Amino acid sequence: MADSSDRILNGGFQPQYAPFQRLFQPNNSRGPSRSNTNTPSPTHDHILPNAQSPGFGYGRQGHPMMNLGPKFTPGGNDNHHGFSSFGGGGYGGGNHVGQQHSTPTLQNAQPLTPFQQEQLEIASLSRKSSGIHHHAKVSVETARTGSRPSAAVTITDPNHPSQPIINGLHRKDGPTQEAQEMPSEDGSEKRQEWRALDLGGVGTRNLAQELFKYSFITQLYINHNKLTSLPPDIKQLKLLTQLDVSGNQLTSVPVELGMLTNLKELFLVDNQLTTLPAELGTLYQLKTIGIEGNPLNEQLKSLIYKDGTVGLIKYLRDSCPVPLPPPERQWxxxxxxxxxxxxxxxxxxxxxxxxxxxxxxxxxxxxxxxxxxxxxxxxxxxxxxxxxxxxxxxxxxxxxxxxxxxxxxxxxxxxxxxxxxxxxxxxxxxxxxxxxxxxxxxxxxxxxxxxxxxxxxxxxxxxxxxxxxxxxxxxxxxxxxxxxxxxxxxxxxxxxxxxxxxxxxxxxxxxxxxxxxxxxxxxxxxxxxxxxxxxxxxxxxxxxxxxxxxxxRPTNHEGEWxxxxxxxxxxxxxxxxxxxxxxxxxxxxxxxxxxxxxxxxxxxxxxxxxxxxxxxxxxxxxxxxxxxxxxxxxxxxxxxxxxxxxxxxxxxxxxxxxxxxxxxxxxxxxxxxxxxxxxxxxxxxxxxxxxxxKKQAETKTLPPPDFGESSRRTSRQETRGGARR
Missing domain, CATH: 3.60.10.10 (Endonuclease/exonuclease/phosphatase)
Known part of the structure; x- marks a missing residue:
């Protein structure tokens, strides 16, 4: 039997759960703000440290980022240089791996390539994000410190607090897909667009079909669940730039994933993948792929370690089999x-x-x-x-x-x-x-x-x-x-x-x-x-x-001219x-x-x-x-x-x-x-x-109007007079 989160994510949420309570919202959307914005929320103290604490730093573009310590090295501390906020770029940084650090190696072992080290860093971060709605919580905490507004909000059914409903996915009386109502400081309702959806760590085994109607989302986190496959309908989420399906039980990914050409980050860490479909070669904008923790065949793994994400995509693109030709165009x-x-x-x-x-x-x-x-x-x-x-x-x-x-x-x-x-x-x-x-x-x-x-x-x-x-x-x-x-x-x-x-x-x-x-x-x-x-x-x-x-008329022309x-x-x-x-x-x-x-x-x-x-x-x-x-x-x-x-x-x-x-x-x-x-x-x-x-309309010369014998006599006289002149 599927657990409670499975029932929710597969459309099991009933209309009687219509009233929702919003959790993990930024201060500026909860009403009067606290005088000290650096005071951590009692609800979230156990999630992240305060932005001013030693555990926090500021990353790209001034966004607060959680400092998880030095870079991962074999036998050392498996932490990363930083974690971007929800909606800010995921784990990695594309094929650019930043400042090089010396990497301790085992005796007679080859040193790690930059791309191999990047894969290990991504995997380390992924394993630290296995909690329920980890990305949303990080985002909210980041937004609460005043860096920028949250891109996603976790919504919980008050009758079943342990069963979270994310971003109004099953709301029957809610706003349109493009916007979500948020309470303003004066208590009135205002609409706030959202583009990110965090279903991570809830233990689901299946994804609701309704999810793929949310074609406007750009970030989808379904990491650390019990998924054994991804539905082909994921191709409907054409605007996705970031997709995290790490920590599941996938043995393959659908070829339809190659239709998501806006993807820039794809995380497949800790699954059961032995190969990747060549159709992923169409992901020409992909900057970072995470594949560590999979029994991937040595050819693909070596290629990623040697040439990184860009090299992998190029290889898949050029080795993709030719699809069946289309039917003849209609006349x-x-x-x-x-x-x-x-x-x-x-x-x-x-x-x-x-x-x-x-x-x-x-x-x-x-x-x-x-x-x-x-x-x-x-x-x-x-x-x-x-x-x-x-x-x-x-x-x-x-x-x-x-x-x-x-x-x-x-x-x-x-x-x-x-x-x-x-x-x-x-x-x-x-x-x-x-x-x-x-x-x-x-x-x-x-x-x-x-x-x-x-x-x-x-x-x-x-x-x-x-x-x-x-x-x-x-x-x-x-x-x-x-x-x-x-x-x-x-x-x-x-x-x-x-x-x-x-x-x-x-x-x-x-x-x-x-x-x-x-x-x-x-x-x-x-x-x-x-x-x-x-x-x-x-x-x-x-x-x-x-x-x-x-x-x-041409000399050799036959027929009318x-x-x-x-x-x-x-x-x-x-x-x-x-x-x-x-x-x-x-x-x-x-x-x-x-x-x-x-x-x-x-x-x-x-x-x-x-x-x-x-x-x-x-x-x-x-x-x-x-x-x-x-x-x-x-x-x-x-x-x-x-x-x-x-x-x-x-x-x-x-x-x-x-x-x-x-x-x-x-x-x-x-x-x-x-x-x-x-x-x-x-x-x-x-x-x-x-x-x-088209045939041209014939222009006919009309005869002069006939008004009887007097008119004809006058006409003859004018003609004779004209001849004499």
Whole structure:
């Protein structure tokens, strides 16, 4: 039979226990404060010494830390240099082990490595924290001395004082998960957020399922219990930075632990672990792992002693087996969803001459794909030789008539993508970012830019243009007068490219724009300015393109040849693809979809950009995102961000969407912390839409109004009079 703490932690707490008594609270939350804040609480005298006593010191950032004596050495005093307060960083200090001390060794024994000594220190501290709610008590005592407020509060059922309920885990009438009510000094209730949960030392054998609904907690202490396993649902606690499961009876840890990519400290001391799952290699932010006291295999143990936590994570990451590939992405036709691979065969014969596909993809430039940026990705999956093959395969498999790629560097455009795609009857248009102009040839070849490829069997290229946002802004007199232009816009060398294509079979034209907007979320104003400048330039070019007369019938053309005529630039079908680094609630999205952003738009902030911020911005095109009516989970997927920032925009007066490429299978994403990985070579995913040209409304010349015989007689007289003149 489970003990009382088991029943509580497994949801056994009953509604009649609703009133709670708070223990171990800071002085400033109990009411009138004592005159002497250094006087220890009678309740806690046996827990920790006073902050002013010889047993207390001050640690990092001035937080009080319990001084447990000299560092642990074999045969010596097994104490540590300090203990951080609850919520302050756990036992260790990452791979930095601080000041080196001489370590007594047995005769003929090898001296301890710094990382081995660190493991022994962590284990020593862990064994001293086996008491009930040890971390919470330390935290409260620390907060009581005035250092900082407590991050967690122990709550006890007054009817069963020996059965603690921590942080309102089972409160039915309590506050929301994000905040906890705390009494203020005047006795009124106030809400205090908490992020740490201490279930340590209560002897539980199982964890309540409700625990994993507390997805906001950042620290979880379930040490010194009787747990034999951790539920896979622990992956729901994605914000955890510190997890202590020391002193249990674990024989394994779930692979789902690797989904907790925010973890910085993981303590597994004194369990029955013989190995660690390779999936822990995705814990790229982990600074400290404690594994002492486990019958761990010698390979892993030696690796930790030699290279520390960082070395262990790197080894696990690169030795992790490749997961099963995801199912094919779905293809949407209207409201109908079908398999993309099956539907590709169906689309080919039905893909009429008035339809075409557009594929957009930020491929992640090689120089940006570093282990620092993507520490969760195996090094072999991050290598360019591996990724470029997957990228090319993906582009070729979708066989879109127009392909817009971002972050393609000069070298790989010239030496790889252009030659390889030429075999599939593509030609390309490419420009690098502006910085390439000032670099030597060797450095220049690593600069990325935008590459647009088009099927030569479908389109002819009529014109191509480069849009350099900073250069266009420089040409505007009102921009030159603002400090914000020089400080925020001019030093960003993002670009867009414009291609004017003509359908070989119909003579219909389409303007295809490929853009890459500045990435930094702190520069929302710059993003909006760049897109506004782009739309102004597109309008200017479209007006010129509308004046280009239709070409004569090609000599080898079969069938009718009646190319459309465009009365103005807004009548030409327009596609704008790219990585806009802007979500659907941004000013960029609002401006493109509505055609206007007012001068007081919040994304402009306090910045001044001449007429753009004094009068607002507009554009004349009827634009819509191809995915506006579809719930796309993301186009960029990393542990720190998952959202839609890539778009295919089109003019609704000239084009209609016939189909869309769907997102990534959700069941696959449950096992993946982020991209790139073995199956997705970029942190972005490609998006694709099928478009159909709309027929232009015919403009008919209406006859003059007929008001009877008198009207016709007058008309004839005017005609004769005009002839005489």
């Amino acid at each position: 949407y036709i209207g409201d109908k969803k079908s398999d993309a691979s099956d539907d590709a065969e169906k689309r080919t014969p039905e893909h009429g001459i008035d339809s075409f596909n557009v594929f957009c993809y930020n491929i992640l430039c090689d120089k940006y794909a570093t282990s620092t940026m993507y520490g969760y990705t195996p090094s072999w999956a991050l290598s360019w030789d591996y990724r470029k093959e997957l990228i090319l395969q993906e582009v070729m498999s979708y066989a879109a008539e127009i392909v817009c790629l971002q972050e393609v560097d000069i070298q790989n455009y010239e030496d790889y993508f252009a030659p390889q795609l030429a075999y599939a009857e593509y030609k390309g248009v490419f420009w690098p970012k502006g910085r390439a102009k000032t670099m030597r040839e060797e450095e220049r070849r690593t600069v990325d830019g935008c590459a647009t490829f088009y099927k030569t069997t479908t389109f002819d290229l009529l014109d191509k243009k480069l849009i350099e946002f900073s250069q266009i802004a420089m040409s505007r007199d009102d921009f030159k007068k603002t400090d914000d232009f020089f400080d925020r816009v001019q030093n960003k060398d993002n670009i867009a490219t414009v291609t004017l294509l003509e359908n070989k079979k119909t003579g219909g034209r389409v303007i295809a724009v490929n853009a890459h907007i500045h990435w930094d979320p702190r520069f929302k104003d710059v993003k909006l300015v760049q897109v506004a400048l782009m739309m102004d330039e597109i309008h200017r070019l479209a007006t010129q393109y509308a004046k280009i007369p239709p070409r004569a 009646d190319p459309p005529k465009y009365s103005n630039g807004t009548k030409i079908p327009l596609i704008i693809c790219g990585d806009f680094n802007s979500i659907a609630t941004s000013g960029v999205y609002e401006y493109l979809s509505k055609g206007i952003a007012t001068a007081d738009h919040s994304d402009f902030g306090e910045s001044a950009y001449g007429a753009l911020t004094s009068e607002g911005i507009t554009h004349p095109f009827a634009m819509k995102s191809a995915y506006a009516n579809h719930d796309m989970q993301f186009t960029n997927y990393t542990p720190g961000f998952a959202g839609v920032i890539d778009y295919i925009w089109y003019t609704t007066n000239a084009l209609e969407v016939k189909g869309l490429l769907g997102g990534v299978d959700e069941s696959y994403l449950e096992r993946v912390v982020g991209f790139p990985n073995a199956h997705f070579p970029s942190d972005h995913i490609g998006i694709m839409a099928e478009f159909k040209f």
